[in-house]
Amino acid sequence: MDLAFTKEEIAFRDEMRHIFRNEIPETIRRKATEGRHLSREEIVTSQRILNARGLAVPHWPSEWGGRDWSPVQLYFYQDEMQQANVPPPLPFNVSMVGPVIASFGNERQKRAFLPRIANIDIWFCQGFSEPGSGSDLASLRTSAKRAGDFYIVNGQKTWTTLAQYADWIFCLVRTDASAKQQEGISFLLIDMKTPGITVRPIQTIDGGHEVNEVFLDDVKVPVENLVGEENKGWDYAKFLLGNERTGIARVGTSKERIRRIKELAALERAGEQRVIDNPRFREKLAAVEVELKALELTQLRVVANERRGARGKPDPASSILKIKGSEIQQATTELLMDVVGPYAMPYQPQFEEGWNEPPIGPDYAAPAAPTYFNWRKISIYGGSNEIQRNIIAKAILGL
Amino acid sequence: MDFDLSEEQSLLKDSVEKLIAQHYDFEQRKKYLQTPEGYAPDLWARYAEMGLLGLPFAEAEGGFSGGAVETMIVMEAFGRGLVLEPYFATVVLAGGLLRHAASAAQRAALIPAIAAGELRLAFAQSERQARYDLSDIATTATREGTRWNLSGEKSLVLHGDSADRLIVSARVSGARRDHDGIGLFLVDAASPGVSRRGYALQDGTRAAEITLAGAAGEPLGAPDRGFSAIERVVDEAIAALAAEAIGVMAVMHETTLDYLKTRKQFGRPIGQFQVLQHRAVDMFVAIEQARSMAFFATMMAGEADAEERRRAMAAVKVQIGRSGRRVGQEAIQLHGGIGMTMEYKVGHYFKRMTMIETLFGDADHHLGNLAALGGLIAV
Ligand SMILES: Cc1cc2nc3c(=O)[nH]c(=O)nc-3n(C[C@H](O)[C@H](O)[C@H](O)COP(=O)(O)OP(=O)(O)OC[C@H]3O[C@@H](n4cnc5c(N)ncnc54)[C@H](O)[C@@H]3O)c2cc1C
Numbered sequence: 001m002d003l004a005f006t007k008e009e010i011a012f013r014d015e016m017r018h019i020f021r022n023e024i025p026e027t028i029r030r031k032a033t034e035g036r037h038l039s040r041e042e043i044v045t046s047q048r049i050l051n052a053r054g055l056a057v058p059h060w061p062s063e064w065g066g067r068d069w070s071p072v073q074l075y076f077y078q079d080e081m082q083q084a085n086v087p088p089p090l091p092f093n094v095s096m097v098g099p100v101i102a103s104f105g106n107e108r109q110k111r112a113f114l115p116r117i118a119n120i121d122i123w124f125c126q127g128f129s130e131p132g133s134g135s136d137l138a139s140l141r142t143s144a145k146r147a148g149d150f151y152i153v154n155g156q157k158t159w160t161t162l163a164q165y166a167d168w169i170f171c172l173v174r175t176d177a178s179a180k181q182q183e184g185i186s187f188l189l190i191d192m193k194t195p196g197i198t199v200r201p202i203q204t205i206d207g208g209h210e211v212n213e214v215f216l217d218d219v220k221v222p223v224e225n226l227v228g229e230e231n232k233g234w235d236y237a238k239f240l241l242g243n244e245r246t247g248i249a250r251v252g253t254s255k256e257r258i259r260r261i262k263e264l265a266a267l268e269r270a271g272e273q274r275v276i277d278n279p280r281f282r283e284k285l286a287a288v289e290v291e292l293k294a295l296e297l298t299q300l301r302v303v304a305n306e307r308r309g310a311r312g313k314p315d316p317a318s319s320i321l322k323i324k325g326s327e328i329q330q331a332t333t334e335l336l337m338d339v340v341g342p343y344a345m346p347y348q349p350q351f352e353e354g355w356n357e358p359p360i361g362p363d364y365a366a367p368a369a370p371t372y373f374n375w376r377k378i379s380i381y382g383g384s385n386e387i388q389r390n391i392i393a394k395a396i397l398g399l
Numbered sequence: 400m401d402f403d404l405s406e407e408q409s410l411l412k413d414s415v416e417k418l419i420a421q422h423y424d425f426e427q428r429k430k431y432l433q434t435p436e437g438y439a440p441d442l443w444a445r446y447a448e449m450g451l452l453g454l455p456f457a458e459a460e461g462g463f464s465g466g467a468v469e470t471m472i473v474m475e476a477f478g479r480g481l482v483l484e485p486y487f488a489t490v491v492l493a494g495g496l497l498r499h500a501a502s503a504a505q506r507a508a509l510i511p512a513i514a515a516g517e518l519r520l521a522f523a524q525s526e527r528q529a530r531y532d533l534s535d536i537a538t539t540a541t542r543e544g545t546r547w548n549l550s551g552e553k554s555l556v557l558h559g560d561s562a563d564r565l566i567v568s569a570r571v572s573g574a575r576r577d578h579d580g581i582g583l584f585l586v587d588a589a590s591p592g593v594s595r596r597g598y599a600l601q602d603g604t605r606a607a608e609i610t611l612a613g614a615a616g617e618p619l620g621a622p623d624r625g626f627s628a629i630e631r632v633v634d635e636a637i638a639a640l641a642a643e644a645i646g647v648m649a650v651m652h653e654t655t656l657d658y659l660k661t662r663k664q665f666g667r668p669i670g671q672f673q674v675l676q677h678r679a680v681d682m683f684v685a686i687e688q689a690r691s692m693a694f695f696a697t698m699m700a701g702e703a704d705a706e707e708r709r710r711a712m713a714a715v716k717v718q719i720g721r722s723g724r725r726v727g728q729e730a731i732q733l734h735g736g737i738g739m740t741m742e743y744k745v746g747h748y749f750k751r752m753t754m755i756e757t758l759f760g761d762a763d764h765h766l767g768n769l770a771a772l773g774g775l776i777a778v
Contacts, residue, residue, distance in 0.1 A: 134735050136664035159736045204739050205746035211736075270530045270764075271576070280763055334724075337753075338763060341530050342555055345600045345754055360598060360608060361527065361554070369601045369753065373746075376731045377739055384735060386674060 020084035032085040035367030082252025104228035127157040127171035144173035163212040187233035206370035249325030316395035319388035326378040333372040340365040415476040423480030438483035453514025461511035467700040471642040478646020485558035493520030495632035521562035523553035531760035540569035559607030560597025583625040584616030638696035651730040689722035713769035720762030
């Protein structure tokens with residue numbers, strides 16, 4: 001056991017820091033710092049810059065752009081990217097569908113999709129959840145019936161994040177209605193331009209539009225877009241969900257948020273006292289920092305462990321990362337509300353489009369409440385925190 | 400001690416609840432939000448007909464001599480409906496200032512108009528630098544012959560955009576944050592020297608930023624003795640908000656229970672998962688604790704000893720804030736994705752609750768005050 005980072009690892013970290021802080025346009029990183037939504041174009045720009053430097057998909061197999069980094073290197077890559085407020089490469093592309101195709105797709109699919117996924121020439125969205133199938137994903141009902149060289153897909157997906165930007169959707173569909181639930185599911189790639197697909201926006205409580213309903217009505221999908229084997233989709237989904245879980249911890253993001261909270265708390269005053277000098281506030285903040293430090297090391301341990309474990313079998317301990325990571329991120333949104341105090345109240349959606357009216361209260365206050373509202377989602381998606389606890393209870397504690 | 404309502408109070412409760420049930424379903428409320436005022440003017444007239452707008456004022460002055468209990472009854476029902484009309488701004492805040500600070504002549508002139516639904520008021524108190532400090536007032540009132548001129552910036556004025564008149568707190572003398580030297584002035588919102596910028600809060604209710612540039616104001620009572628009335632009214636307002644919060648929390652809980660019973664996953668209603676049952680129970684416990692503190696607030700709202708009253712209201716605001724946050728977050732979580740959407744009602748209650756947590760000081764602020772006052776139990 002050697003718990004210190006090596007000189008090489010530190011040098012790697014510094015290199016990542018330098019790249020993230022110098023290569024990604026300041027305007028994009030600034031927007032992310034301020035809690036504003038990025039446009040499609042900004043997300044694409046950022047990912048292409050990363051991809052050009054071999055930094056979009058370092059965790060993929062090396063023949064498709066992976067870097068064969070150690071867990072520590074991957075950790076620094078992520079942590080530095082998050083701390084620099086660089087928009088992460090689109091998770092649906094690089095952490096979800098990409099690894100599934102790389103692991104279970106055929107050669108033709110790999111060649112056709114992986115480079116374009118890495119470079120976000122194709123934007124994928126995730127069509128798993130349905131109105132009746134959220135936590136109980138295996139009960140999904142969207143059907144795909146074989147007709148010659150096509151599947152005919154019918155059903156409805158929901159909560160589909162950024163479907164309005166997407167070129168393709170990866171879907172779990174039922175291909176065998178007579179089999180046991182988990183054994184009749186397949187993993188299909190569907191071009192969003194195919195006739196029969198309708199996207200309807202869902203507005204979230206913060207006023208934003210990031211999720212959608214996707215209706216599939218006699219959608220013809222070429223059989224060649226099936227990933228892996230028919231009726232084996234559930235295995236691929238489990239593999240994918242394990243990756244999604246780990247990705248939600250976002251330790252670097254929370255570090256950066258806390259830094260910003262400290263900066264803003266030094267600007268805000270309650271009477272003669274700066275908010276940052278209020279002992280009660282400092283203690284609350286420090287308590288979150290303790291949790292975050294612990295999570296950081298837990299994450300390093302989980303990642304190191306997963307490396308050793310069998311491929312395709314995520315460590316159930318990654319559920320710890322999902323639970324704690326979401327709780328900490330949510331705690332930071334509450335701390336920011338504490339900082340801005342009454343100026344969390346005005347609803348100022350115009351801050352998204354650039355200010356054309358003067359802000360009400362300090363200009364950094366506008367996103368505080370919307371972010372607090374919006375980030376309630378983190379304990380719901382990616383497998384709700386209740387489901388993560390069920391996983392730990394069963395798979396780790398043997399209960 | 401008797402927690403039961405009198406016959407008259409029960410009647411009031413039934414009639415307000417009925418009104419809300421009839422006129423404040425989710426779809427109706429959405430329509431009210433679309434109006435320029437951000438609420439339903441015809442419902443305002445209904446409140447007047449029912450006697451709600453004159454409720455807390457003395458009978459001799461055109462009111463119905465209701466007390467804190469009556470206000471609690473109305474506010475809880477309004478919380479259940481997420482009512483948008485400026486009742487809190489006009490009747491609780493501005494009405495309270497009239498009761499505690501205005502001269503008999505002023506009360507005679509204004510209260511009948513409020514009770515009739517013809518006069519809407521707003522309390523222009525907070526300022527950008529003040530945060531939750533009620534005495535941190537930089538707006539000035541200067542005398543010029545018989546006229547008082549007001550200048551300064553008022554912020555987050557609840558329903559300030561649609562109010563006919565404003566009650567403005569302003570400094571007549573003394574330094575920033577002195578308790579002495581603060582006056583209350585009645586200002587015609589349409590008069591020269593008043594400019595307003597209206598906007599919605601996160602929950603859709605309205606507020607305004609108000610600039611006063613030498614606007615004419617009529618002092619309410621003695622022009623430099625306003626602070627004790629402000630403190631008193633804010634304490635009454637906290638009691639009213641506590642009652643509203645109970646209504647808001649109760650609906651979030653009921654909605655969640657309904658959802659737990661009807662939403663099926665893994666082949667059964669999710670309410671059959673014991674872990675979710677316990678979560679619903681914890682919400683219930685949090686609401687009952689808050690409800691008790693709403694009663695405490697109602698009991699203490701009329702307390703004459705200002706320090707005792709402040710201590711009580713600090714405790715109330717801590718409990719309401721903590722219970723409200725817990726109940727709101729759990730309501731969303733137990734709904735899963737649907738709780739995150741504008742189309743579904745629970746999120747709107749969550750947002751209203753978040754506003755109530757912040758209004759007149761969040762839980763941490765009041766915990767600090769209470770601790771500084773030595774807590775609730777004297778040694
Ligand atoms: C903002 C947002 C973005 C999303 N993006 C996507 C996306 O891009 N693609 C996609 O496919 N999906 C997406 N989702 C969907 C997300 O994965 C689901 O919301 C999630 O799986 C929960 O399902 P549900 O909303 O149907 O809640 P339900 O499953 O109905 O759960 C309701 C409540 O019951 C609890 N519960 C359920 N089962 C159990 C149990 N067995 N034990 C204990 N508690 C239980 C849950 O934890 C929750 O608290 C998104 C969701 C949100 C909110």
